[in-house]
Amino acid sequence: MVKAKQNKMIYSFSDEEIFLAKETLKRLLLWYQKSHRDLPWRKTRDPYCIWISEIMLQQTRVEAVKEYYRRFLETLPNISALAEAEEEQVLKLWEGLGYYSRARNLQKAACEIMEKHEGVFPSDWDSVRKLPGIGDYTAGAILSIAFGQPVPAVDGNVLRVLSRVLHDEADILDNKTKVRMSELLRQVYPHEHCSEVTQSLMELGAMVCVPNGDPKCHECPLSEICIAKEMGDADTLPVKSKKTARKIEQKTVLILQSGEKYAIRKRTERGLLHGMWEPINCEGHLLESEIKKQYPLAQKIKKNGTHRHIFTHIEWDMIGYSVELPEQVGDYQWVSKEELKSTYAIPKAFQPFFKDLKQKYF
Ligand code: SF4
Structure with missing residues (x-):
């Protein structure tokens, strides 16, 4: 039950809700201790490593994160190394993970930790929560997993x-639901094994x-207490309001090549994928004849496939051309394959158009 008081929400819970929440955590802990996956970030309690893994895992599959996590920590093994790194290097390590503001915020937060906390990751809620890019979920995950504090981390799962x-x-x-569930967990969180309890959930x-398809109730440690399972409603829960449809934008992506060099340019400092490097591209789907007009020197223009890339609110519907030029034109950065590999972070949205380079360089 929820009572509203001015701007402050006060929640009270029925005995059944408290009982179920407590039982959930108790049963999950026993289950987790026997049957959790062996993941690299579970071998440590170092808050830096937990933090990096949690930020990478947002919106990204576990399998995809493993290699990024290994590479990131090998290159930037601690807070001071991250704070002192060039932004280009951090973005390069993040290349392909998407949502690049996460990488920039990591670095801003590392600088703040160096300045305000003498390089030591803070262990109190207010300080952690104030760091750039750290919301309630990530703060809860770091405080419980790394520091063993009874602070829940509530996400969609x-x-x-x-x-x-x-x-x-x-x-x-609805954010109120998240706040209410967090409060319920907060009231029943045990004071021991907090790291494992958070990870078990x-x-x-x-x-x-699992979210799509049938949940695996037959192998679930909560099957004896789960009301949705008992009522046969598991596939209708949770309730999610309908999202507004994404806006679709058409684009043409040109891979300009002159000899061994490729043209790229830096995106603006604001907006989607700000500050990243990109191949030359424009709004709309251009015809080959229109490209010929723009690049009259072109020796060869060839269709280069299509690709759709989905962001949170926008979808890019892209067609590509590769354009061979006898000389380097335009106010672009002309770079070699090796430089693309080592220095310039190209967003995943554009990578499919670098066909010959894709396997080896991204
Ligand atoms: S719906 Fe099934 S899998 Fe999910 S908690 Fe209930 S019993 Fe477990």
């Missing part, structure tokens, strides 16, 4: 599990109480 166990029909895209949401 955890909300799905709780909605089903409690048969809670509140919209999980994440693990169940990722491996058993």
Whole structure:
């Protein structure tokens, strides 16, 4: 039940909700201790490593993150190394993971930790929460996993599990639901094994109480207490309000090549993928004849496939051409394959158009 008081929400919970939440954590801990996956970031309690892994895991699959995580820590093994690195290097290490503001915020936060916390990752909620790029979920994950504090980390996975166990029909895209579920967990979080408790909730949401298709109730440690399972409603929960449709933008992407060099340019300092490097591109789907007009010197213009890239609110519907030129034209940066590999971070949206380079260089 929720009571509103001015801007402050005060939540109270029924005995059944408290019981179910406590049982959930108790059963998950036992299950997790026996059957969790062996992931690289689970071998450490170093807050720097936990932080990097949690930021990488946002919007990205575990399997994809493993190699990024290894490379990032090998190159920038601690807070001071990250704070002192060139931004280009950090973005290059992030290349392909998307949502590049995450990488920039990591570096800003590392600088803040150096300045305000003498290079030591803070261990109190307010200080952690104030760091750039760290929201409630990430703060909870770092404080519980690295520092063993009884602070829950509630994301979509955890909300799905709780909605089903409690048969809670509140919209999980409504922030109030997240706040209320966090408060419920906060009231029942044990004071021991907090690191494992947090990870057990994440693990169940990722491996058993899965979002699409049927949850694996037959192998779930919560099947005896889960109300959705008992009522046969697991596939209708959680409730999510409908999102507004994404805007679709058409683009033409040109891979300009002159000899061994490719043309790229830096995106503006604001907006989507700001500050990243990109191949030359423009709005709309151009015809070959229009490209010929723009680059009259072109020796060869060839279709270079199509690609759709989905961002949170926008979808790019792109067609590509490769254009061979006898000389370097325009106010572009002309770079070699090796430089593309080592220095310039090209967003994943454009990588499919660098066909010959893709396998080896991204
Ligand atoms: S019993 Fe089924 S629906 Fe309930 S928490 Fe487990 S997997 Fe999810």
